[in-house]
Amino acid sequence: MTACTSQYTWFEVPRNDPPKRVAIQRTHDFREIYSLYDEATVREQASRCIQCGMPFCRVGCPLENRIPEWIRLAAEGEFLQAAAVSGLTSNMPEICSRLCPQERLCEGMCTLNTRTDPVPIGAIERFINEYAFAHGAVEAFPVMPNGLKVGVVGSGPAGLTCADELAKLGYAVTVFESLPVPGGLLVHGIPSFKIEKTVVERRVALLERRGIVFQTNVTVGRDLSLGELLATFDALFLGMGAQRGKRLGAPGEDLEGVYQALPFLVQKNVGCVTNLPPI
Ligand SMILES: Cc1cc2nc3c(=O)[nH]c(=O)nc-3n(C[C@H](O)[C@H](O)[C@H](O)COP(=O)(O)OP(=O)(O)OC[C@H]3O[C@@H](n4cnc5c(N)ncnc54)[C@H](O)[C@@H]3O)c2cc1C
Numbered sequence: 001m002t003a004c005t006s007q008y009t010w011f012e013v014p015r016n017d018p019p020k021r022v023a024i025q026r027t028h029d030f031r032e033i034y035s036l037y038d039e040a041t042v043r044e045q046a047s048r049c050i051q052c053g054m055p056f057c058r059v060g061c062p063l064e065n066r067i068p069e070w071i072r073l074a075a076e077g078e079f080l081q082a083a084a085v086s087g088l089t090s091n092m093p094e095i096c097s098r099l100c101p102q103e104r105l106c107e108g109m110c111t112l113n114t115r116t117d118p119v120p121i122g123a124i125e126r127f128i129n130e131y132a133f134a135h136g137a138v139e140a141f142p143v144m145p146n147g148l149k150v151g152v153v154g155s156g157p158a159g160l161t162c163a164d165e166l167a168k169l170g171y172a173v174t175v176f177e178s179l180p181v182p183g184g185l186l187v188h189g190i191p192s193f194k195i196e197k198t199v200v201e202r203r204v205a206l207l208e209r210r211g212i213v214f215q216t217n218v219t220v221g222r223d224l225s226l227g228e229l230l231a232t233f234d235a236l237f238l239g240m241g242a243q244r245g246k247r248l249g250a251p252g253e254d255l256e257g258v259y260q261a262l263p264f265l266v267q268k269n270v271g272c273v274t275n276l277p278p279i
């Protein structure tokens with residue numbers, strides 16, 4: 001397939017963000033706000049990219065994602081190839097595309113900002129990766145074991161990424177997580193209207209198929225000591241995140257009925273027990 005429009009598409013076609021789900025639906029659930037593009041729109045939006053010789057979008061991306069390459073493939077309608085390229089540098093592109101502050105990163109650096117609105121990089125990334133999942137094109141397999149074992153403490157994005165990279169190299173990885181559900185703040189902090197729990201569950205299931213073992217309801221330091229882990233594993237990765245909320249320092253913050261945001265979010269998101277009574 002060829003790209004659907006001319007090299008001046010950025011001038012002829014305005015940026016078009018994915019449609020919001022209709023308000024009446026959104027008042028009845030807490031699911032993601034934005035729908036996906038349709039195929040024609042994603043190709044048109046991807047065709048706005050001018051394929052810069054010096055792609056500043058990549059400079060703005062902490063992962064240096066190969067953005068112009070997969071945008072060109074998306075413009076050509078080669079969505080599966082585009083998703084494959086996006087997965088070369090990102091361990092969870094379907095998650096980053098929903099959560100990254102693109103306006104400050106890749107899209108904030110897009111050359112088109114000097115004349116018009118940037119390419120909707122995040123929305124295109126989300127489309128191609130959802131397309132790949134929907135077409136069964138995202139899979140993970142165990143590789144030949146290298147004989148070494150690593151324990152990962154914490155199953156947030158840091159722990160998941162570390163586990164994924166090590167498993168690809170043949171390490172036997174076990175992830176220990178305090179809470180009943182893996183995913184860290186992706187699941188128990190960030191509300192579903194931004195990322196639905198099933199998106200993270202799908203990624204965790206993929207990591208399990210790569211051979212990674214998840215042990216939930218295990219708090220390292222209480223149920224298992226670091227010494228025990230060091231005796232069992234060749235190496236440990238500590239990815240426990242920042243579990244304590246920042247205090248406001250305002251008068252009255254210790255009054256009954258005043259709660260920190262994080263335990264509130266955890267209770268509301270996954271309903272699991274925190275060290276607070278139900279809020
Ligand atoms: C409401 C909200 C919205 C956010 N929105 C965005 C966004 O849009 N974009 C963005 O980029 N970021 C966002 N963030 C921030 C993002 O979620 C965090 O930066 C990210 O999750 C940090 O990843 P992490 O792996 O370091 O830690 P976490 O995600 O916190 O994961 C750490 C995990 O370690 C576990 N753990 C801790 N101690 C132990 C122990 N002793 N034993 C076993 N397990 C343990 C915890 O239970 C937790 O599951 C948001 C955060 C919140 C709260």
Ligand code: SF4
Pocket residue numbers: 048049050051052055056057058067068071109110111112119121
């Ligand atoms: S900076 Fe913008 S226009 Fe240039 S390659 Fe990246 S996405 Fe395309």
